[in-house]
Amino acid sequence: MSTYQKVLVYLIGVILGLIILTLIPRPERESREHPWHAQTAPEGTYPLSYTDHYERRVEFNRQPRYFISLAPSVTETLFAMGMGDHLYAVTRWCNYPEQAKALRDAGAQIGDMDTPNREMILEYRPDLILGSHLTPLETYQQLHNAPRTIAVAMRYETVADIYQAISDIGRVTGVPGHANRLIQSLREREAAVTERLQPYQVNEPRSVVFLLNLEDDLQPGWAAGQDTYIDDLIRMSHARNPVAGIGASWGQLQMEALLEMNPDVILIKRSDSPEGRERQQQQIRDLRNHPVWNKLQAVQNHRVLPVAGDYLNIPGPRTFDALEEFASAIW
Numbered sequence: 001m002s003t004y005q006k007v008l009v010y011l012i013g014v015i016l017g018l019i020i021l022t023l024i025p026r027p028e029r030e031s032r033e034h035p036w037h038a039q040t041a042p043e044g045t046y047p048l049s050y051t052d053h054y055e056r057r058v059e060f061n062r063q064p065r066y067f068i069s070l071a072p073s074v075t076e077t078l079f080a081m082g083m084g085d086h087l088y089a090v091t092r093w094c095n096y097p098e099q100a101k102a103l104r105d106a107g108a109q110i111g112d113m114d115t116p117n118r119e120m121i122l123e124y125r126p127d128l129i130l131g132s133h134l135t136p137l138e139t140y141q142q143l144h145n146a147p148r149t150i151a152v153a154m155r156y157e158t159v160a161d162i163y164q165a166i167s168d169i170g171r172v173t174g175v176p177g178h179a180n181r182l183i184q185s186l187r188e189r190e191a192a193v194t195e196r197l198q199p200y201q202v203n204e205p206r207s208v209v210f211l212l213n214l215e216d217d218l219q220p221g222w223a224a225g226q227d228t229y230i231d232d233l234i235r236m237s238h239a240r241n242p243v244a245g246i247g248a249s250w251g252q253l254q255m256e257a258l259l260e261m262n263p264d265v266i267l268i269k270r271s272d273s274p275e276g277r278e279r280q281q282q283q284i285r286d287l288r289n290h291p292v293w294n295k296l297q298a299v300q301n302h303r304v305l306p307v308a309g310d311y312l313n314i315p316g317p318r319t320f321d322a323l324e325e326f327a328s329a330i331w
Contacts, residue, residue, distance in 0.1 A: 050172050052152040054137045061147050063174035068121055070131025070139075071113050073156050073316040075100050077166055078130075080317040081178040088124045091116065096311065096318070118142060125149065130169065132156050156315040157249075159232040166317075182317065189320045190236065193327045197238045200331050206264040208239040208330055209298075211253070213268060214283045218290060223253035229315050237327040239265070255292060265330050266298045269313075270306035280306055305329045 047061045067086050069075040075094040078084050084099055089108040095101040103109075111117040113134045121129065121143060129143050129151040137153075144151040152172065154165040163183055170179020210230050212222040224230035226244035234241045242261040243253060268284075271277045284304050287293040298304055307329050308322040 053133050053155040054153050058150050064127030066126045067128045068126045070135045072314045074130045076316040081182050088126050159229050162315050186320050206239045208234045208265045209263040210267045220253040220258050233323050233326045237330045239330050263298050266304045267307045270309045272310045
């Protein structure tokens with residue numbers, strides 16, 4: 001066979017191969033685009049300016065599509081708004097809802113809130129990084145790379161902050177209608193608790209102390225003071241928080257101070273594990289025979305009660321689950 005014939009056969013083979021390849025049916029490639037959501041209020045227009053918790057004024061020139069969350073509160077809010085499918089990655093503490101846990105467990109997790117993996121975050125090249133005041137200012141400054149990537153911090157201290165954060169997340173992600181619907185549903189739950197407590201409004205507000213846990217030596221440990229969403233939940237349950245009168249935020253409550261307060265009810269964050277719950281119940285039983293604790297009317301009246309669980313540490317939509325528990329436990 002001559003060189004010419006060899007070349008001709010080769011070319012014919014290549015052409016036939018290409019024809020065959022075009023005729024073989026292939027499955028359609030799944031789109032990598034996230035489901036998109038229509039804007040539902042005028043605030044969703046761009047460009048827009050936003051001032052975050054750290055008083056940083058940032059500019060959005062387009063609607064962000066792909067997000068990274070630096071806080072479970074942000075993650076839960078996005079899913080509750082129907083925007084969880086825009087998340088690239090979450091923190092190691094993001095385990096709710098199940099889709100967030102699946103995303104984390106699949107390897108799309110960027111570490112802790114206070115020390116997230118900056119290199120990993122930058123590799124994702126997200127449009128928007130959303131976090132809370134628990135992530136340091138320097139981290140936001142390092143991750144912010146406008147206009148490609150915008151990094152903003154939300155504040156989550158009080159119930160008012162939770163509502164505001166939902167509204168702000170809806171605004172910066174371009175779907176304020178989603179945020180408004182979530183806020184409306186939470187307002188309705190809050191109103192339902194108020195209505196349920198109406199028969200008790202003739203009574204004086206009960207005195208309620210909230211403890212994170214009981215220490216091994218049965219010391220009170222950490223208690224919620226003023227300017228916290230726990231303090232708000234107590235007040236929203238037609239009760240008052242005497243710890244709010246001695247300090248803001250969280251602090252170690254001494255036994256002497258607790259004796260002076262002598263609250264009607266003591267609430268303790270419920271342990272999530274069966275072993276932890278049993279240990280907690282045993283501690284509560286031990287209080288009745290304790291020479292100091294048994295002087296408290298909450299102990300005498302069996303009003304030391306575990307409430308909520310680890311989700312109580314996450315200020316967000318599930319805070320209103322806690323509100324319903326608080327109201328039931330107190331009254």
